[in-house]
Structures are given as structure tokens and as C-alpha cells.
Amino acid sequence: GEDVEQSLFLSVREGDSSVINCTYTDSSSTYLYWYKQEPGAGLQLLTYIFSNMDMKQDQRLTVLLNKKDKHLSLRIADTQTGDSAIYFCAEIGRGNKLTFGTGTQLKVEL
């Protein structure tokens, strides 16, 4: 099956690092994505990683991919209140089908 799982909630203090985790089951996944959904809005692409990479860094965002364990993580350094949102991981697997995870609600506290 094509299940993508995430923990539902994460709470961090402003200035700390946030780590959002995701596990997937489709070993044929070629690309893995992180989308951000702010309150009352649609999803926006944050970053993506190709399956032959282990890590990708983009300013405050670091994506780590462990293909052996089918584990993807998103680290946000120096988390700000504007980072409060729901974060979805997604994978492209067989048939170019995009499958989204359950979403992690990140709450940033002062």
C-alpha cells in the first residue's frame, strides 16, 4: 500500500528547532515533498528532495531522507511564530501518483 504517516501535533518554543517526521511505504518513490498549509489557506510547496539524495538544505529548512528506513524529516531552524501551520509530506510513487501524509500541526509558542 501507499501509506504516508506523520505525527499529528508538534509544539515548540520560538527560537528552538522543529523536527517534523514522516514515514512512507512506497520504495519506488522518486520525489518526496514538504508542503505548508497556513490557517484558512491551501497548500504551498516548501521544498522537495530527490530519492537519491540524503540531505537538502534551503535557508532555515533541512530535509533528511533515510531511504533504508523510508523516513523523511523536515527541520526548521530558529522556529518563528509565522512557521505555525500544518506541514504535509508527500511522495510520488508508482504511476506518478502524489500521496500526502496525514499532516503535522506545528504550534510555535512564545
Added chain:
Amino acid sequence: EAQVTQNPRYLITVTGKKLTVTCSQNMNHEYMSWYRQDPGLGLRQIYYSMNVEVTDKGDVPEGYKVSRKEKRNFPLILESPSPNQTSLYFCASSPKVSVPGYEQYFGPGTRLTVT
């Protein structure tokens, strides 16, 4: 401005009353898709369309219909809505589904309540 628009943004209706949620994109994208978002379930794909006059079922197509008569529009039709279709619906589009690293552009969402 490049965007995906949906209408209406909010809708409360009664069981059995046919409704249509419109979706339009101005980016000349080939691929369009409908998702529903429910707490704890993430986004689940309802239907998608690879191009004009080409539509396919996603993971949860029961109770929904779509059409793609023009490239820019992809309406979602609920012929006989039921309370279990109460959800937040998103339309999305992208240039081509098979382009590596492609980004799906999402509409703002339509919150539907069926009583």
C-alpha cells in the same frame, strides 16, 4: 496573477441537493486534481485530470463527478450530497504530473457542510 480559484469558499447545504464547486486556473496547466481534507486523514485525492476530456478516479471518488471540457476549468459535482461528504475541498493544478520536482498549485479551499 497566477492562481487557482474555487467557488464557493463556504457552502452549507442539505442532503440530496445537487451542488457544483467550480475550479479554475489561469496557468495553462494540463494536470488538475480534487482533494478532500479531513482531520487525521490528510489529503485524499477524489479525481484527477491529465488533460482536456481525460479524467480518472483517485482514492475516494464515490459520490463525486468531475468534467474537463476546457483546460482551465475542472468542476466537482456532488449529485446527491450526504453528511459524510462534509469536508474541506481543495482543487490543485500543475504543468505536467510527470515533471520531476513539479509543484502542485492549490486553490484556497471550499468548506462544505452537508446537513
